[in-house]
Amino acid sequence: MKRFSLGRGFTFVLMLTLAFIMLYPFIFMINTSFKSKAQFFGAPGHSLLSWQKVFTALPVGRQLINSTIVCAGAILIILAVSSLAGFALAKLTFRLSPIFFLGIVGAMLIPLQSIIIPAYINASHLHLLTGYWGAILLYSALGTPFATFLMTSYFRGLPDDLIEAAVVDGLSYTAVFRKIALPLAIPALVTIVVLQFIQIWDDLLVGLLFLQNQDYRTITVGLGALAAGRTTDIPVLMAGSIISAIPAIIVYLIFQKQLVNGLTAGIGK
């Protein structure tokens, strides 16, 4: 019995150490952001200097709004097209629906880097790079395959009788979708929102290329550009990192369960 609890104690210490390693970036960010540049290089004490400087180094407010606009736009489009397609492919099957399903969901296999160059040139010809639309549309297209997969499997779980009964009662299929199917699918929709929010909020590559106008940059892109540039003011970068990370962390802490559901949805039953 004693040996047993000793083993458990050892495991617990191991898990604590690991927790420290996983939390280290956060501790480092917070600690460093409350230092001036000189303090970061060894001078003692803490200060608020970097927190004052970050607002001039990065247009934080503007970029947070940009992130919100891009996320909201893309997520709304993803929700609309994937819930419609998911309902259709699960419940309103037609001759071509297996091919449609394969075409939409199969696109998950295409790595972003494989299409980004032609997509970038196309968007530039269509003048989509100077506003928000290029990024919003590409994020939507990238999120749609998995979201459609999720919605299709969710709607497959609804009993057919439910839909047929409503149709026999005189509702159109559009009304059935709007009034019956969609309200039942809210848990799946929330999962998609959480998953996509974190993905789009945290993304660098698409934003870097598709938001050419600096005033339209998201906070992550602004930070990435600043970090890759010549800036060596680490405390300011860390203050910026904290600001950029907070929205995603809040969403994570509230919707942890939905995030897990979304991540493990691909395993199947």
Next chain:
Amino acid sequence: MALSAVGKQSSLHRQRRKTGFLFSLPALGLVGAFLGIPIYQALYFSMTKWDGIIAEWLGPSTYINQFKSPIFWRVIENNALLLLAVPVAIILPMGIAYVLNDKIAGWKIFRTIYFLPTAISWVVIGMVAMRFFAQEGLLNDLLKGIGLGFIKTDLLSSERGALLAVGITFIWSMVGTNSIIFLTGMATLDISLYEAARMDGASSFRIFRSITLPQLKRFIQFSFIITVISAFTALFTLIFVMTGGGPGFGTTTLEFFVYQSAFSRGNFGTGAMLGVILFFIMAILGSAQLLLVRNKE
């Protein structure tokens, strides 16, 4: 009467098919326009010399020339070396999930902490990792702390060292996702099997190997796929922030090479080709995985 009922039935069916078709069009259109068409364009432009405006047709020789380039093989080698991180990024989380599943004290808090990096941008992770591995960073402080101060590494300044640093950061950021996958898997395990095995006097290790592992097969496969896909396609940001692909080509992976060729050097044709090669590597790995699963079943 009966006829009109049949007529109504078939008109309903027609309506259902029509609605289904119309409902799935927006998703197909979006995916087709932004992912489908560009993958075909990439195939075409991969055989051209293209500056983004004018494309000059060169044919399949572009691929042959690329395969003759030592830089290309250096890049592939980097990708291959990063794959060495995959087993670690799977086995470590499996152990973590095993402990968490045992409901160790505070396991819910541990779970939240381990999974937290999933919410953080690679930009932020990369920035912190850079400071960690830097010459005046925590890694060297730690080494000094345990009396190994004479080692004083600067991982990011050497080619292999920088790749190692990227690999370690990659493992760190996969821990949460893979732990959650295994934790989900372990929650589905059949408990009665354990009790039977324990009654028969099987050791913990034996139980893990003979009962837990086989039941987790599906989850191991899933986490393997996710981790390999991430190793090939999710490290752009980390490399962009931490090393910029350097020193030299030390940390240039295929996905980073795509970006570099097109957007730093203006060779859009070469970039498109590298993207196509990446696509085929992923497709081959995907089908190999599928075949493996099929054969076993």
